[in-house]
Amino acid sequence: MWRKISLLILFLATILLWIDVFTYQGYLESQVHLPSKLILLGVFALGALTRRKTSSSALIISILILALYCLIVVIEGSTAQGYVFAHLRLRPESMFVATLATLFALATLATSHLSNYLFYVVISFYLVRLMPIVITQSSVTLREVVRAPFASYDQKMALTWGDFYTHMQEIQDTTNEDSVVTIPSDVKKYPLDGNAFLVRYFVYPRTVVVEDTP
Amino acid sequence: MIFLLGSGFVTLSLFIMNWLGVPVSLLSLALSVTIFASLYLLYKRFVPKDPVRQKEAWSKVDYFFLTIIILLLLVVMINGLWGVVSTWDALTLYDFRALRIVETGSIAQSAQIQGNYFYAYPLFTSLAHVSLYLLGLTSPMIFYALLFTSFVFAFYQLLHRTLSRAWALFGSLLVIIAPHLFWHAQIAYTNLPYTIYLGLGAVYILEYARTGNRRDALFGAILTGLSTWVRSVEPFWLINIFTLLLITLSKQKFFDFLLSLVLFIPLERVWKVYVAMAHNVVAPTALGQVTNAVKTVATAVTNTTVSTSISKPIYPVITYFFANAVRPFVPVLALFALGIFFKVIHKSRAWLGEFMVFSYYCVAFYGTYIFSISQSYWDDIPGSLERMMMFISPIIIYNFLIYYTKKS
Numbered sequence: 001m002w003r004k005i006s007l008l009i010l011f012l013a014t015i016l017l018w019i020d021v022f023t024y025q026g027y028l029e030s031q032v033h034l035p036s037k038l039i040l041l042g043v044f045a046l047g048a049l050t051r052r053k054t055s056s057s058a059l060i061i062s063i064l065i066l067a068l069y070c071l072i073v074v075i076e077g078s079t080a081q082g083y084v085f086a087h088l089r090l091r092p093e094s095m096f097v098a099t100l101a102t103l104f105a106l107a108t109l110a111t112s113h114l115s116n117y118l119f120y121v122v123i124s125f126y127l128v129r130l131m132p133i134v135i136t137q138s139s140v141t142l143r144e145v146v147r148a149p150f151a152s153y154d155q156k157m158a159l160t161w162g163d164f165y166t167h168m169q170e171i172q173d174t175t176n177e178d179s180v181v182t183i184p185s186d187v188k189k190y191p192l193d194g195n196a197f198l199v200r201y202f203v204y205p206r207t208v209v210v211e212d213t214p
Numbered sequence: 215m216i217f218l219l220g221s222g223f224v225t226l227s228l229f230i231m232n233w234l235g236v237p238v239s240l241l242s243l244a245l246s247v248t249i250f251a252s253l254y255l256l257y258k259r260f261v262p263k264d265p266v267r268q269k270e271a272w273s274k275v276d277y278f279f280l281t282i283i284i285l286l287l288l289v290v291m292i293n294g295l296w297g298v299v300s301t302w303d304a305l306t307l308y309d310f311r312a313l314r315i316v317e318t319g320s321i322a323q324s325a326q327i328q329g330n331y332f333y334a335y336p337l338f339t340s341l342a343h344v345s346l347y348l349l350g351l352t353s354p355m356i357f358y359a360l361l362f363t364s365f366v367f368a369f370y371q372l373l374h375r376t377l378s379r380a381w382a383l384f385g386s387l388l389v390i391i392a393p394h395l396f397w398h399a400q401i402a403y404t405n406l407p408y409t410i411y412l413g414l415g416a417v418y419i420l421e422y423a424r425t426g427n428r429r430d431a432l433f434g435a436i437l438t439g440l441s442t443w444v445r446s447v448e449p450f451w452l453i454n455i456f457t458l459l460l461i462t463l464s465k466q467k468f469f470d471f472l473l474s475l476v477l478f479i480p481l482e483r484v485w486k487v488y489v490a491m492a493h494n495v496v497a498p499t500a501l502g503q504v505t506n507a508v509k510t511v512a513t514a515v516t517n518t519t520v521s522t523s524i525s526k527p528i529y530p531v532i533t534y535f536f537a538n539a540v541r542p543f544v545p546v547l548a549l550f551a552l553g554i555f556f557k558v559i560h561k562s563r564a565w566l567g568e569f570m571v572f573s574y575y576c577v578a579f580y581g582t583y584i585f586s587i588s589q590s591y592w593d594d595i596p597g598s599l600e601r602m603m604m605f606i607s608p609i610i611i612y613n614f615l616i617y618y619t620k621k622s
Contacts, residue, residue: 122549156298
């Protein structure tokens with residue numbers, strides 16, 4: 001009986017954590033005066049006590065939830081901030097804790113052994129924390145390639161370094177190879193133009209000289 | 215594995231040949247590749263093969279993990295083919311050196327052009343860029359993609375020695391998404407090759423502890439040696455070699471250790487001797503570097519004028535270290551902590567992997583502390599410490615999975 005009650009509490013707590021996702025980050029804390037991370041810790045602890053193998057499909061559901069979470073984070077990362085909220089009324093920034101809690105709760109249904117439960121929990125944390133980063137990086141890379149698949153070296157460098165690269169190209173185009181290029185000494189004020197090593201890469205074989213600037 | 219060893223060997227032989235007066239050119243590159251290929255064929259001819267595993271049927275889970283791995287590696291490959299060298303250190307040092315070496319055909323001349331900064335890191339990545347430029351490629355980024363793919367494949371093979379295909383694929387996936395590795399496969403920094411060589415070297419040494427196979431000890435020593443050919447300042451290789459010594463002592467196979475040292479020492483020495491000769495000084499020994507570091511701390515602690523200034527940094531150093539060497543790796547360290555928990559519960563006596571990881575952290579903290587008392591700008595580049603610790607992920611993942619799958 002107590003196990004059923006614990007499971008009920010566990011799933012209620014998980015649902016509670018989703019409130020932040022549909023409202024705003026911190027809403028739950030303002031209402032119940034408990035930080036989300038503390039509730040997550042409670043879900044984890046309760047899960048460790050109430051674990052039991054009831055459903056083999058819990059693992060598949062977990063993978064689907066993880067995939068959905070990654071998808072939402074990637075959409076948010078590769079569009080303007082607030083895009084997901086504007087279209088789906090979800091707050092991606094609050095989803096980390098809620099998704100983790102859901103995966104923890106599902107882990108209680110996937111295994112009866114404590115060691116396996118702990119393994120699921122740690123792997124869930126690992127994947128929820130790192131998978132979106134890798135997928136977002138992939139989408140950023142692919143987006144750049146798709147935008148300009150046949151871009152020249154200059155175009156690719158201009159994408160990374162912007163006006164600084166254009167400026168360096170101007171120097172190359174308008175000066176002789178034996179010219180002396182003077183750059184400002186204040187690296188804090190001019191982090192790019194004031195960096196002798198960086199400028200030299202672009203203007204070589206021209207000599208780079210650092211000159212005191214007022 | 216051939217690509218990992220081959221790129222280390224080819225760049226090293228390009229370097230040594232140039233040191234002996236042979237210009238860096240397509241011809242010297244072809245010669246280096248030929249020597250490596252001959253050595254590899256000799257190895258294949260005379261060293262017995264590993265026992266062939268029984269064929270396993272591919273399950274749906276295998277296909278699932280394999281699909282994700284292939285998709286992620288495909289992204290890395292696409293970037294390797296499309297991308298250009300565009301990150302800060304890669305431009306100012308690694309690629310600048312490569313371009314000058316291609317132009318002049320001489321490492322010494324390009325060192326003169328660049329000045330002292332040239333000697334900051336060994337030439338591994340620069341000479342890899344040189345090789346690709348000599349072959350007519352306009353961007354060397356594919357090298358990092360191939361290096362990463364080879365690493366994932368080698369890691370998979372190491373896991374698959376003992377684990378099922380599904381677990382080995384799962385472990386490989388965990389490594390791909392481990393902090394920073396995926397991103398570093400798309401930029402031209404030295405941290406990824408360093409992670410690959412040092413991390414795989416440690417994994418081979420752990421395999422040696424498990425199997426007692428001399429070949430694992432030798433591969434561990436060679437890969438650890440190659441890590442010093444990528445980055446020579448960090449002394450993490452000491453842990454690998456010390457662990458190897460402990461294993462050979464416990465197994466009473468001291469000859470394996472001597473043989474490993476014979477392969478390791480030239481790799482570790484070559485760059486340090488070159489830099490020392492360029493500056494007309496004597497190359498510091500490994501032991502000398504350690505005692506110097508101890509002296510720095512001892513002097514700072516005993517010197518009253520300095521001690522007041524260094525009594526402050528210890529707390530900032532701890533917070534800085536925690537923020538940059540611990541926090542970014544929390545997902546991996548959670549696996550590490552879980553592994554320790556299981557081993558305590560099961561009263562395991564196999565603590566070698568944990569010993570290594572703990573030692574790496576001690577060395578890293580000690581190094582950070584020395585840096586903080588000797589350099590005023592010690593906390594200016596927090597990302598550097600974070601990147602430096604990337605190599606712990608494959609070691610922790612390997613160590614955890616081998617133990618967990620055995621017990622579960």
